[in-house]
Amino acid sequence: MSDIFKTLEGQLRASTLRHGVIASNIANVDTPGYKARDVKFNETLNEATIELRSTQPGHMTPSGQVAGGSVNEDQRASWGDQNNVELDMEVAKMTENAVFFQAATTLLSKNIQMYKAALRRS
Amino acid sequence: MNSFDVLKISGSALEAQRRRMNVIASNLANAQSTRTEEGGPYKRQDVVFSSMPIETNSVELKGVKVADVVTDGKPPKPVYDPGHPDADAEGFVQMPDINAMEEMVNMMMAYRAYEASVATYNTAKTMMLKSLELGRV
Numbered sequence: 001m002s003d004i005f006k007t008l009e010g011q012l013r014a015s016t017l018r019h020g021v022i023a024s025n026i027a028n029v030d031t032p033g034y035k036a037r038d039v040k041f042n043e044t045l046n047e048a049t050i051e052l053r054s055t056q057p058g059h060m061t062p063s064g065q066v067a068g069g070s071v072n073e074d075q076r077a078s079w080g081d082q083n084n085v086e087l088d089m090e091v092a093k094m095t096e097n098a099v100f101f102q103a104a105t106t107l108l109s110k111n112i113q114m115y116k117a118a119l120r121r122s
Numbered sequence: 123m124n125s126f127d128v129l130k131i132s133g134s135a136l137e138a139q140r141r142r143m144n145v146i147a148s149n150l151a152n153a154q155s156t157r158t159e160e161g162g163p164y165k166r167q168d169v170v171f172s173s174m175p176i177e178t179n180s181v182e183l184k185g186v187k188v189a190d191v192v193t194d195g196k197p198p199k200p201v202y203d204p205g206h207p208d209a210d211a212e213g214f215v216q217m218p219d220i221n222a223m224e225e226m227v228n229m230m231m232a233y234r235a236y237e238a239s240v241a242t243y244n245t246a247k248t249m250m251l252k253s254l255e256l257g258r259v
Binding site: 012015016017019020021022023024026027028029030031032034037071087090091094095098101102105108109112 | 125127128131132134135138142170171172173182183184185186231234235238239241242245246248249252253255256257258
């Protein structure tokens with residue numbers, strides 16, 4: 001039961017962090033020397049529920065249940081002021097991230113509704 | 123990270139871009155000013171942005187602030203106008219060297235950055251309100 005809630009919670013956390021990082025990029029669009037950053041989501045799968053077959057033992061090793069993210073600097077080329085933020089790209093990323101967030105909240109709501117339906121007396 | 127950090131970041135960007143807009147307005151307003159409190163013609167000003175951490179424990183998230191308002195080092199532009207009260211013996215007036223085109227471009231850049239930060243703020247607000255609806259049937 002708790003697996004789906006944990007997974008979606010991880011998604012919400014990661015989306016919130018990513019939104020903060022994108023907000024930083026947009027805020028610093030004209031700051032000299034600022035480097036754009038993005039969140040790389042760590043794919044984590046539960047070994048107990050999903051068996052993953054891999055050709056190499058090191059591939060696809062799950063590290064935990066809750067998905068998190070690590071913040072990395074973008075390696076794009078920068079302009080004369082050593083700033084590599086692309087405003088339109090950041091706005092597009094922000095919209096994409098908000099859609100993922102909404103998807104996670106909708107899924108969570110539906111899950112809660114399912115449990116509520118099961119608990120309701122007929 | 124705190125959910126409200128993103129609002130602080132967008133807020134800092136809005137404030138910084140508004141201050142930049144004030145400086146641009148001052149430059150355009152004083153394009154013909156030959157007298158200032160410090161003496162001499164008006165000198166063009168520009169803002170310097172610097173990123174600042176929003177909270178000590180979150181190093182990834184950075185807001186922005188106006189670190190300094192600097193005065194442009196460009197020399198004044200002599201304009202021949204013998205009838206002007208500030209004209210020198212040869213009839214030249216020292217005018218501020220302000221390029222209206224450059225100021226307008228800066229103004230558009232400030233406006234676009236401001237717009238993007240407003241969009242970030244609104245998206246964050248929508249996300250927060252959406253998470254408040256969790257569990258509501």
